Amino acid sequence: MHFSEDDLREALKRKDPGEGFTQRLMARVNQSKAEVTTQLATKKVNGKFLAWWMQRPAWAMAVVAMLLLAFGIGGYQYSEYRHAEEMRIARAKQQKLQQEAERARDQAIMALEIARAKLNHVLQHAQLQAEPNDKIRRERL
Amino acid sequence: MNLATSKLTRILVAAVLCFSALRGYGQDAKLQLGNLDRLSEKAARVTDVTLDGSLLQFAVNLIEKVDAEDKDVEQLQSIIKNLKGIYIKSFEFDEASQYSKGDVDAIRSQLTSPRWSKIVQSVEKRRNEYDEIYILKNGDKVGGVVILVAEARELTVVNLVGDVPLDKVASLERHLAPGEKHSDKPKQKKESSHDQE
Numbered sequence: 001m002h003f004s005e006d007d008l009r010e011a012l013k014r015k016d017p018g019e020g021f022t023q024r025l026m027a028r029v030n031q032s033k034a035e036v037t038t039q040l041a042t043k044k045v046n047g048k049f050l051a052w053w054m055q056r057p058a059w060a061m062a063v064v065a066m067l068l069l070a071f072g073i074g075g076y077q078y079s080e081y082r083h084a085e086e087m088r089i090a091r092a093k094q095q096k097l098q099q100e101a102e103r104a105r106d107q108a109i110m111a112l113e114i115a116r117a118k119l120n121h122v123l124q125h126a127q128l129q130a131e132p133n134d135k136i137r138r139e140r141l
Numbered sequence: 142m143n144l145a146t147s148k149l150t151r152i153l154v155a156a157v158l159c160f161s162a163l164r165g166y167g168q169d170a171k172l173q174l175g176n177l178d179r180l181s182e183k184a185a186r187v188t189d190v191t192l193d194g195s196l197l198q199f200a201v202n203l204i205e206k207v208d209a210e211d212k213d214v215e216q217l218q219s220i221i222k223n224l225k226g227i228y229i230k231s232f233e234f235d236e237a238s239q240y241s242k243g244d245v246d247a248i249r250s251q252l253t254s255p256r257w258s259k260i261v262q263s264v265e266k267r268r269n270e271y272d273e274i275y276i277l278k279n280g281d282k283v284g285g286v287v288i289l290v291a292e293a294r295e296l297t298v299v300n301l302v303g304d305v306p307l308d309k310v311a312s313l314e315r316h317l318a319p320g321e322k323h324s325d326k327p328k329q330k331k332e333s334s335h336d337q338e
Contacts, residue, residue: 097199104192104200111190111227112220115299116313118288122272123311125263 169254170277170285170302174230176247180296183239184232193226193302220309226302237269237293245271245291248298252287269293276307283307 053060181187192200201221204214232240252259252275261274270292277285286307288299301310 100196101199101203104196105203107190107192108197108200108204108221108227109217111192111229111299112217112310112313114188114190114229114231114297115227115286115288115301116310118290118297118299119274119307119311122261122263122274122288122290125265125270125272126261129263129265 169256170279170300171226171228172248172251172287172298172300174228174248174298174300177230177232177240177244177296177298180232180240180244183234185235186231186233188229188231188297190227190229193228197221197224197226216309216313220306220313223304223306224301226300228300228302229298231297231299232295234294234296239294240291240296244296245289248287248289256284257287276305279304 181189201218204218204221234240256279257275257277259273259275261272263272264270271289272291273287273289275287275289276283277287279285282304283306285303286299286301286305288297290297290299
């Protein structure tokens with residue numbers, strides 16, 4: 001590709017940046033500065049927090065131990081609660097079954113008592129009816 | 142193809158018929174007592190017991206656990222363990238003639254099969270009392286018992302399904318009634334209950 005002298009002159013000619021160029025430039029410079037400051041501040045805080053714990057390992061261990069203990073106790077209590085609840089439900093079921101069985105037993109005994117009474121009642125009636133006939137038969141003989 | 146299909150159909154029909162016949166054979170000791178339910182409104186005292194299947198098994202299991210050395214309990218066990226169902230409907234009325242002859246005939250009509258035998262009948266026409274005992278023969282064993290007590294102010298149907306030892310039922314001790322079993326002096330209670338008779 002060949003550029004003529006005129007082309008180069010045209011390309012490198014001074015151009016007007018327009019009005020408010022200085023303000024725009026300064027505004028962008030200020031914005032970049034602010035972003036950099038915020039990032040630096042955050043890093044500083046995190047670093048400080050970690051550094052505090054790094055400098056006190058006993059405290060860190062104690063906090064971790066306490067957290068583990070709290071979780072352990074909580075888990076144990078929850079499992080105990082679940083176990084007690086399951087036992088309570090099982091006992092209630094057992095009790096209900098026992099009550100049903102007792103009711104059935106009482107009903108069976110009552111039914112057999114009625115059967116006994118009625119059976120003896122009928123047999124007694126039949127016997128009473130048979131007795132006079134026997135007497136008459138014997139008398140005839 | 143058609144021949145095979147018709148054969149298969151015949152076999153299936155025969156199987157279904159055999160199955161239903163066997164089912165009926167096992168269940169015919171149980172009477173249909175539903176027609177008596179309407180008497181509940183007129184009766185002064187109603188006793189309705191339906192005990193079969195799992196409920197009866199519950200009762201058997203519980204009776205087996207309780208005081209196995211007690212002779213009365215032993216006797217009760219020996220009766221109940223062979224039973225398949227206990228059905229009782231008993232109505233006591235304040236006034237006479239509260240139930241119809243049709244109500245009793247509906248029960249009797251179910252006992253007309255040759256397998257049912259009337260072993261005891263007591264009729265007192267002057268007092269309008271008709272008491273009957275039927276047993277269902279199941280080979281050499283008893284398949285069921287029906288005690289029908291139709292008196293002026295009472296109608297009771299006791300239907301025991303299964304191998305019922307009638308002699309043992311008749312000689313059951315009275316103090317086996319619920320609530321009396323665990324009393325401290327069962328014999329005294331028994332005597333007093335006899336006295337009340």
